[in-house]
Amino acid sequence: MDIYKNIIASSSCVALSVAIFNPLDCLRIRWQVSKNSNFNNYLNNIIKNEGIINGLWKPGFSSNVIASGISRGIGIGLYPYIRNKISTKKTKMSIFSAGLISGALGYGISNPLWIIKTRVQADKEIYKYNYKSTFKAFKSIFINSGFKGLYSGITILALRGSLMNSGNTLGYDGTKLLLKYKINEGPTLHIISSINAAFLSATFATPSDYLLTMYQTGNKGNIQNCFKGWLPMFLRICPIYCLYLPLYEYTRVILGLGYL
Numbered sequence: 001m002d003i004y005k006n007i008i009a010s011s012s013c014v015a016l017s018v019a020i021f022n023p024l025d026c027l028r029i030r031w032q033v034s035k036n037s038n039f040n041n042y043l044n045n046i047i048k049n050e051g052i053i054n055g056l057w058k059p060g061f062s063s064n065v066i067a068s069g070i071s072r073g074i075g076i077g078l079y080p081y082i083r084n085k086i087s088t089k090k091t092k093m094s095i096f097s098a099g100l101i102s103g104a105l106g107y108g109i110s111n112p113l114w115i116i117k118t119r120v121q122a123d124k125e126i127y128k129y130n131y132k133s134t135f136k137a138f139k140s141i142f143i144n145s146g147f148k149g150l151y152s153g154i155t156i157l158a159l160r161g162s163l164m165n166s167g168n169t170l171g172y173d174g175t176k177l178l179l180k181y182k183i184n185e186g187p188t189l190h191i192i193s194s195i196n197a198a199f200l201s202a203t204f205a206t207p208s209d210y211l212l213t214m215y216q217t218g219n220k221g222n223i224q225n226c227f228k229g230w231l232p233m234f235l236r237i238c239p240i241y242c243l244y245l246p247l248y249e250y251t252r253v254i255l256g257l258g259y260l
Contacts, residue, residue: 032214
């Protein structure tokens with residue numbers, strides 16, 4: 001029963017956080033497929049010409065929220081149980097390994113929604129797909145390519161998900177492990193751990209994230225650009241983590257699970 005409570009806690013908290021910060025994710029995807037070389041000018045042009053709502057908030061909103069709820073619901077929901085199976089004592093290696101495994105599973109299952117989200121957001125730049133909704137996008141991909149199309153790029157996404165999730169778990173739970181005798185359990189420890197988790201997640205996952213974006217949108221990538229998108233990714237996930245992870249901790253407490 002506890003495992004279901006933990007999945008619900010993780011899924012609901014990350015879905016809320018992603019819904020609030022969807023513009024930052026859309027900006028990351030649009031920047032990765034754009035031909036622009038100046039990030040500040042690029043962002044200013046979007047805000048000036050399209051506005052934040054139409055240019056950054058609406059694109060991919062529903063698919064992003066659902067995909068994140070599933071992938072992180074599993075990725076963090078199953079994480080403590082996989083970690084404890086690997087080692088009864090919490091260690092950096094068990095934290096990292098459990099994050100890899102649960103992340104790959106969560107993102108692999110939600111692959112179709114990540115394809116839809118990425119294409120809808122990228123389409124603001126490349127005007128290729130013209131999906132009107134998440135359901136119509138799912139239907140279009142299935143009709144044209146079947147299940148093969150819906151799970152296209154699953155290896156890259158699972159790699160990206162495992163690296164992002166392990167960066168999350170190592171950065172968050174690892175920081176808590178490191179500072180547990182110096183800072184009491186509470187908001188200060190949770191925020192510090194969340195920032196470190198965002199830094200490691202962005203650093204671990206950006207190269208595979210770039211490759212995934214190129215693959216899912218049908219663009220040719222360049223190995224020299226493999227860290228293109230690191231800044232938008234960090235700027236996106238840092239506030240998400242700082243909201244999501246402390247909220248998840250307190251939701252666990254409310255559900256009787258205690259702190260992570």
